[in-house]
Amino acid sequence: MDFIIAAVVEAVKHLYQTDITADAINLQETRKEFEGQVTIVTFPFTKFSRKSPEQTGAEIGEYLKANLPEVAAFNVIKGFLNISIADSYWLNQLYTEILPDTFAVAKPNGKKVMVEYSSPNTNKPLHLGHVRNNLLGFSVAQILDAAGYEVIKANLVNDRGIHICKSMLAWQLFGNGETPESTGEKGDHLVGKYYVIFDKEYKKEIEFLKFEGQTDEEAKKNAPLIKQAQEMLLKWEAGDEEVINLWKTMNTWVYDGFGKTYNALGVAFDQFYYESNTYLLGKDIVEEGLAKGVFFTKEDGSVWIDLTADGLDEKLVRRSDGTSVYMTQDLGTAQLKYDDYKMNESIYVVGNEQDYHFKVLFLILQKLGKTWAQGLYHLSYGMVDLPSGKMKSREGTVVDADDLINEMEQTAKEQTEALGKVDGFSEEDKQHLYHTIGMGALKYFLLKVDPKKRLLFDPNESVDFQGHTGPFIQYTHARIKSVMSRAGVDYADKIDIQELSAVERDLIVILTQFPAIINDAAKEYSPAVIANYIYELAKIYNKFYHEKSILQAEDESLKKFRLQLSAASAKVISKGMGLLGIEVPERM
C-alpha cells in the first residue's frame, strides 16, 4: 500500500503546499462496518488545509481518485477517508504476488542470528515450562528464517553441578543398578526419580538432625547426603574416573529421553553446547575486565563490577577462591558463541525470572567493549502458572511434558472418533493424525499468547479443539484440501474475473498481508503475531466456504478462480502454521 501513502504525500503537497513525510501518514485497515479497504486518518492534515476534517478528507480523496487508477471510490466519515481499491488491483495481487511460489519467501538479508533455547538441566524430565520455552524458541527460529536470516538453533545443556550429583548419588545408594532397559522407564524420568529420592532422603536427615538439636540451617549444611553430593562434585571436577563414568552413563539416559521428547515436540537444534565444557570459560574475560579496569578486586580476592551508576548493584564475577559463578560462565559462553559464528544477533530464550541476570550480562559485555554485545537480546517469556500457583518440581506440582503430550494425543483421538472422521485411515495414519491434532492444539494454545505474558494452564480443563484453536485452523486446511482434491479441473491459469464479492475481496486482502506479518513477528520475536493472523485468515476462509459454492460455482471460470483462492489460502495457512511448528493435515 506504499503507493497510496506516496500519493497522499503528493496530494498534500499539491493541495496545501506542504511537504510531509511518509511516516506522518496513518494508514490503517478500514473497519468492517464501512465501505473500503484502507483508511487514512485526516485529522493531522487539518493544520495544513485549514479546513474541516471532512472537507480535507474529501479533497484528498478526489485527488487520489483522479490520479490513481487503483482507487475506485472513496467515502469520508468524520476524519476518516475510506478508500476502495479497485478489484483489478486485488486480482493482480493474487496472480502476481500470492499465487507464485515466491510468495512470502524472503530474500536472504545477509544477517546471521543465533537462537538459544531449551537449555535443560540433566537431572529431571522436561515439564510444561520447558515446553513453552522449546516451542517459542523453535518458532522464533522459523520466523527469523522466513524473514531472511541465517539461523543457528543452539541448546546450552546444563549437564553438570550439584543437582546432577544429587541424582547420581541417590542412584548409587538406592538404585540397585536400575537402568532404563531394566525398568522400561524413559531415561530422563528414571534420573528424575532419583533426584526426587535424594530430596526425600535428604529431608529425612535434616529432620533427624533437627531432632538432635541442630538448627534448620545447620541441619541443611551437615546432613550426610548433601556432604556426599558435594564430595562427588569435587571428584567430578577432579576427573575421578568412577564418578565421570557414572555421570556419562546417566547423562546418556537423559539425552535419550530428551531426544524422544524433542522429537514429539518437533523441535531440533544445530548446535549443542555443554556446560561441562564451558563452565571454566570466562576466566580470561575476568582477567580482561581487570586489566581494563572494568572489574575490581575486594580484599578477600573476589572480583566484582560496580553497576550502581547504571541503577543496578555490585555484581560478583569471580569467587574469592578463584572459581566461576553463573555470570562468569555466561560471559565466557557468550564469547565462545560469537567466536564460533560471528553472528549479528544472538537471542536467549529464557524465562523472565532471569531478567536481571541478562540485563547485567549484556551490560558487562558492553562495558568490556564487545561491539557484538549490541546484538544480544533476552527473549524473556512469562512463566506458566497453574491455578494453584507456580510449578515446583520438588513439590511434585509439575505438568510433565511427556504426560501432557500423551494426554493431548488421547484427547485428539477421542474427539476424532466421536466425530467419526477416520474412515479409510490406516492405523498408522490414525496415530499420526492424533499426534498432529493433539500437538496442534497444545502448540497453538501456548503460542497464541504474547510471549511476554504469563500463562495460566489448568490441567483439569482440557485444551480446546474448537474456536480460536489449532485444530480449527487445521480443520480449515483439511477442508480446503478436500475441495481441491475433488476439483477435477486444471486451474493453473489466470482467470479473467470482473468483479469480486465482499468475502473474496476480504480473503485476497488478508492474504496479501502475510509477508508483512512475518516481518512484524520477526521484529517482535513473537509467534503470537503469526498465530492470530492465521486465525483471522482461517475465519475469513470459512466464511467464504460457507457463502460461496466452489465446485458448483455459477460458471467454470468462477469455479477455477475460487479454487485458486482456496489453494492460496491453504498455502498461507500451511506455511504460517509451519512457522509455529504446527503440521496441518490433508484430511481430518
Place this chain on the structure above:
RNA sequence: GGUCCCAUAGCUCAGCUGGAUAGAGCAACUGAUUUCUAAUCAGUAGGUCUCAGGUUCGAAUCCUGAUGGGAUCACCA
C-alpha cells in the same frame, strides 16, 4: 524495602508507532446440514479497558501517582 513486569466481557486472550460505536474464542441462549468435511457458519446477550490525575482535536494505548498480582535483589544456576 529497592528494581523490573503485568492488570481489557464470568473465563482465556487480540487490540500495530495515540484515531471511528474496544474485538475474538470458551461458557449461556437462538438459528443453519437433500448442496464442496457442522472440529463449521449466522445471530442474541455480556465492558466505568483496576482507580485517580495529566498531555492531546482525540487515550485501552503516552506521562505521573495509587491499588492489586507476579518476578528479582546469593561467593545457587
